[in-house]
Amino acid sequence: MQAFLSNLLPVWLRNYRPEWLRGDIAAGITVGIMLIPQGMAYAMLAGLPPIHGLYAATLPLIAYAILGTSRQLAVGPVAMDSLLTAASLGAITVVGADNYIALAALLALMVGVVQLAAGVMRLGFLVDLLSRPIISGFTSAAAIIIGASQLKHLLGIETARSSYVHDIVWSVAQNFSRINLPTLLIGLGGMAVIIGVKKLSKVIPGPLVAVVAGILVVMGLGLTDQGVKIVGTIPGGFPPLSVPSFGWSDVSQLWSAALTIALVGFMESIAVAKAVRNRHRDYDLDANRELLALGAANLAAGTAAGYPVTGGFSRTAVNDQAGAKTPLAGIISALLIGLTLLFLTPLFYYLPQAILASLIMVAVFKLIDFGEAKKLWHLDRADFWLLTITFLGTLFLGIQLGIGLGVALSLGVHVYRSMRPHLAVLGRIPGTDNFRNIDRFGEEVREIPGVLIVRFDGALYFGNLTYFQQQIKAIIKSRRDDVSVLILKAEGIHRIDSTALYDLGIFLQDLARDGIQVRFAGFIGPARDALHRSGLREKIGDQNFYLDVAAALAADQQAPQALQTNASFVAH
Amino acid sequence: MQAFLSNLLPVWLRNYRPEWLRGDIAAGITVGIMLIPQGMAYAMLAGLPPIHGLYAATLPLIAYAILGTSRQLAVGPVAMDSLLTAASLGAITVVGADNYIALAALLALMVGVVQLAAGVMRLGFLVDLLSRPIISGFTSAAAIIIGASQLKHLLGIETARSSYVHDIVWSVAQNFSRINLPTLLIGLGGMAVIIGVKKLSKVIPGPLVAVVAGILVVMGLGLTDQGVKIVGTIPGGFPPLSVPSFGWSDVSQLWSAALTIALVGFMESIAVAKAVRNRHRDYDLDANRELLALGAANLAAGTAAGYPVTGGFSRTAVNDQAGAKTPLAGIISALLIGLTLLFLTPLFYYLPQAILASLIMVAVFKLIDFGEAKKLWHLDRADFWLLTITFLGTLFLGIQLGIGLGVALSLGVHVYRSMRPHLAVLGRIPGTDNFRNIDRFGEEVREIPGVLIVRFDGALYFGNLTYFQQQIKAIIKSRRDDVSVLILKAEGIHRIDSTALYDLGIFLQDLARDGIQVRFAGFIGPARDALHRSGLREKIGDQNFYLDVAAALAADQQAPQALQTNASFVAH
Missing domain, CATH: 3.30.750.24 (STAS domain)
Known part of the structure; x- marks a missing residue:
């Protein structure tokens, strides 16, 4: 009986060694502290109230910890999925509408179903269809779109909601005269703090310092009267557990978005999981098991009033550096978010949205990579053009069309060469x-x-x-x-x-x-x-x-x- | 100056040898005689008045003769293009509507533009993407759909217009009690004559015998009173030369049909041109020149009130067997159709539609090939399934979707194998x-x-x-x-x-x-x-x-x- 129960436990837990505990706890707490502002910021990027980013940072992390094969991957809300969520929901409803939150949760459920089904059908190999030039061009363009979408929070203006970079830039230009100076100063200050703290210390979490400083400045100077927008009331307590109510028309409108997010999310997650695994080499990744684990995480996100999640670049890197040895670190992060939800939400009332925007912008700037394009110019001209077309296509034709164009072109080039x-x-x-x-x-x-x-x-x-x-x-x-x-x-x-x-x-x-x-x-x-x-x-x-x-x-x-x-x- | 003019002439004409003339004339006349009933029959299949099939059998043949690289290919109206024309026009208008004829001509122009553009861009290699199993499955299914679509003429009943085989069969079953017996007897008699004459003699054109016999029977027995449908008045004279009037909405509705017909027509034409060229081996085919020549033929068809044309299986085989040595044979066929248009159209007043239907059915039955499937079952199981899926997809999902599915699947299998x-x-x-x-x-x-x-x-x-x-x-x-x-x-x-x-x-x-x-x-x-x-x-x-x-x-x-x-x- 004991053997049977023990077989139900994840491999890492069955073979857990006491010496791992210290690293797991340190990493879990570090990532959890990072997750608090990031979760709120990415929810805002997805067009959701900040609390739903925290909801998405609870159960999904535990689901992944039980099923995943990576030992350092940090799952949760990430920039790319948030942007894709905003783009796909924006096409069928508006931010703030009654059904927006339910549709975001439905989208997470659908992404979960797609990833689970793909894992069962052993379709993990499909990620191999995304070549490096395609991923690079797409990531750079998506980072620029995400950065541009945060300009309105940074400048304190209203702009058109769009995921086309030319629409966003044009809308910002039109409203440029209405910039709210205090908001801009807080935002720039936030970016300076995040970058500065990172340069000074590897231990102190810059985003958290910026968040605390931002709250204190707004409270102390009474800047809400100056038009600085704040996060406002965040309801306390655990997320409500329920399957969102939906109609089949919602499902049919969201299915292509669900496929895209399932693929792009898996791509990002497996890429970062591979990178961190190659540093350790003491365990094996299994692409199909990863699909199952991410699918379960997304089902959890959908039932916990969250939105699509995946393994992200920055938190995984921090998790690894802070010493995570097993997915226990992720469970500790989730517990920390749970405590925050129970007791700490009132603290964030005065948090300026510009600080969350600055946090997103600093995070995505690192993803813009023109070096890869330069390298390819010398190494493989065809791949250079594939990168460039995917980059421009994503910027100006939209995110789904951009990556679709990239995959179709790279397969087309491959087939043409084989002819x-x-x-x-x-x-x-x-x-x-x-x-x-x-x-x-x-x-x-x-x-x-x-x-x-x-x-x-x-x-x-x-x-x-x-x-x-x-x-x-x-x-x-x-x-x-x-x-x-x-x-x-x-x-x-x-x-x-x-x-x-x-x-x-x-x-x-x-x-x-x-x-x-x-x-x-x-x-x-x-x-x-x-x-x-x-x-x-x-x-x-x-x-x-x-x-x-x-x-x-x-x-x-x-x-x-x-x-x-x-x-x-x-x-x- | 003479040298300059001579360079403008097609290669075959510059090097023309007197001993070729006899074969060219014999073949040109034989194919021309075949073209008269076939042109009318295929026009009917395309939903057009019979005269437009003859129009499509004039200028296009001359255009191909000047530009083409095959020496035996017989261009003109064919069953597959006719079916595709009916299917694509049926989606945006109805047979007999004022704009139906103009849209058919517009479709020919668009097919011509697509093929010319593809030829200039040297995209002839694209036909290599159509593997034999795909072509075989598609051709068999299209032949069945074409045969089924002629049942109503053979039975003398009205049925729903559709290019889904289940719709057609269901509609025939519903109207089965209304069969017109004289019509059915004429149709079956026509098929018997065509098949019988072919078995007895290689020289006598069976279809022409069936046409003459059908006219005489209907006139002699006064069968129009018995409900036998006839071709009726066919206007005499050359086709009116003009670019059809059209709006951009027509173009946008027809573009996917034009792409399909351009590809499928080119596929059929190059396949038969290759087969006949391999029998002779005294000249080279050039896929890109073939695209240009077919494009010019379709532009000519569009300006001569015709509809999409291409090189066809049956007439090319006859042309070759009758001794064609150069495209002069095609020019002679076109001249014969011209004479028919000028002087002979009144003769076809009493031609029963059931005879035209029997002609089409006999022609397409030969294209149904289950032997290939049987062979592939032993030779290459994956190719067997590709054939089967393409066959069933074309029958039940429609013609465009069927061939699209076949190409996508065969490329998918190829890419998967290369992975x-x-x-x-x-x-x-x-x-x-x-x-x-x-x-x-x-x-x-x-x-x-x-x-x-x-x-x-x-x-x-x-x-x-x-x-x-x-x-x-x-x-x-x-x-x-x-x-x-x-x-x-x-x-x-x-x-x-x-x-x-x-x-x-x-x-x-x-x-x-x-x-x-x-x-x-x-x-x-x-x-x-x-x-x-x-x-x-x-x-x-x-x-x-x-x-x-x-x-x-x-x-x-x-x-x-x-x-x-x-x-x-x-x-x-």
Whole structure:
């Protein structure tokens, strides 16, 4: 019985070592203190009252701690999910509307269901479709949009709600004359405090200092009379636990947003989890388990009047630096937020919104990364353009369209490349049985008159067989048809699909009619099986398959020898 | 000046040989005679008055003859484009409406613009995205839909207009009691005549015999009084040449249909052009020139009150069999249709619609091909399912969605496979420098203790690097970490993108920390360049690159030798 119960416990808890406790407690408290202002700030970014950011920082952390495979990941409200929540809810309702809070919770439930389903279907590999240039371009653009969206709180003006950066900038420009100077000074002061404290000390939490200073300044100078906006009354007590009421029309309007947030949230979380795991290397991450854990966290967020959560960059880094060894740190953070909800909410009455805005801006500025673009300009021009298009698309076409465009383009480029694969003409390195690309090795290799040796790497499939034929025909033509033997070094052809088999059959007939003998060198198992099943191997004849290029070449001089080698090869 | 003018002429005309003339004239007349009933029948399928099918069989043929690269392709109205036209126009207007004819012509113009633009942008390769299973499943389903859509003409009943096969069948079932017996008998008789004549003679055009017989029967027996529907008055004279009047809302409603028809039409045309070209092999097809020529043909169809055209299966086969040597045959067919328009239209007054329906049904029955599915079941199970899903999707979800689903799925499967690429563990064939897959060659190869030799084929890119790492780590783990040297046979890695370079760098650090020395054998040019630009080559160190696996293995025994080989290798 005890063994059974113990199996229900998470792995890290079953094997918990006392020496981990100190780091877990220190990290849990540090992250919890960070979470108080961050939770409120990100809720504001999502268009929600600040309290819902704290709600989202309770149960979800415990859910992740039980199911997750990362030992340092800090789950909770993050900037990107908050922005996506605001953008998707803004499309179907308005901030402050009766149903806004319920829809945010519904969105979290839907994200949870999507992530759980994806985890059960083992779709964790889908995150591999997001290449680094796409993630980088998207993250930089999203950071700029988030920063821009906070300008109104920093300047104390009203602006149009939008997630298009040009709309936001235009709206700020129009209202520039109405800037509230005290608000701006508090905001700039807040940023200065956060950055300054970070430079001075690694222990003191800058955001908390800024929050305390902001409250004291507003109270002390009575700045609410000067038009400085404050957080106001925050209801105390635990979050109400309930499934939000919703109609199916809400679900149908939110499903594409839920898919996007589920994917983007998972992307951010797995990226940071991988980075921190690579520093430790004492446990394994499992992408599908991570999906399940984040799904459970989002279900918890939805039932606790929260909104979509995920593993975030900054708090995870702090968690790791503060010494977290297991997800117990996350549970301690959640308990600290619970205590805050019970006893401390009245303290934040005078907290200026500009301080929360300054906190968000400092956090997202770090995510803007033009260095990656510069590096790619030299390393891989195509990837540079993919980054740039994703960046501009996210800024000006919107967040969902931007990342969708990036993924579609990067897959398009990948498919296009696989339709135009690398084909090399080989020559022999004199005195050896090594054959190398004549374009690369030039003088060092020798071609054999009348013999064309070609190496093709990758699958032959419907998308590239036309090109494959065109390339070989063009090479034969360029040699004024002085080719009587074509040797295909086929080791790299790991698959031939049915379309390619059909076209290959016709192509071989064409070559035969042109009087060109085709020999295959080193065909590997899967491709050989496909040739056999299609009947093409029989048509080609076993005598035209050789173990390697040298054997295929030797066939002219020593026919019996070659056949013998071949026979042993075909036996498999 | 003469040389300049001569350069404007198509290649086939400049090099025209007198001995070709006989075949061209015979084929041109044969196809022209076929085109008269087919043009009218397909127009009816498209929801247009029969005359517009003849209009579409004039100028477009001449436009293709001037620009096309196929010498036997017969362009004009075809079943598939007609069905697609009916389906797309049916979504925004109704058959018989004032704007139906103008919209059909507008659609042809738009298809022409899309194909011209695609030709200029050299997008002909896009047709390679349509694999054989997709084309086969789509064609069979479209043939069934076309056949079903003709049931109402064959049975003489009214049915709902739809391009979903279940709607059509349901509607026919509901109206089954209202069958017009004389109409059904004429239709069945027409099918019997067409099939019978074809079996008896290769020279006599069955469809024409059925048309003449149908007219005579209806006139002689006065069957119009029995409810047999006839073609009725067909206006004589050439088509009116004009650009149809249209609004931008029409264009925006038709653009997705225009894209589909442009692609599907090009697919059908290039497939049949390739097939007939492979029989002759005395000229080259150029996919991009074909796009331009089909685009010009569709522009001509649009200005001549026609509707979208393309190269069709049946008439091209007849054209070839009748001896066509150049596109002059097509020009002769067009002239014959012109004469028909001028003088012969009154003859078709009594032509029963059931005869046209029987003609379409016989033509499309040949396109239903379940043999391909059966073949794929044994040859390639994944391709079998792609065919089946495309077939069912086209039948029940609609034509555009069906082919879209097929293309998306086949690309999805391709991308998924490239994310799960083939990785082989190699052993040495004793006494040689050949290394082969231990799973395939079993007893014949020997592994070296402590050394893991892995071959990877294909590009390393964002989508597969996670899997690549997982596989190698799993193999190392399965050997209880008894691996001190990992040799990567990298000849087949023809590209490494920036994401893969980054992840590879971390992976190599991981391996180094585990005490595993990594050696690269036979890295080819493009991949080596990428390693160099990213700085990874420097981190790996030139001494760890080898010409081949044998050299990488020998490094332990004869270090100086290996370095020397390597030095000459790095020089490039």
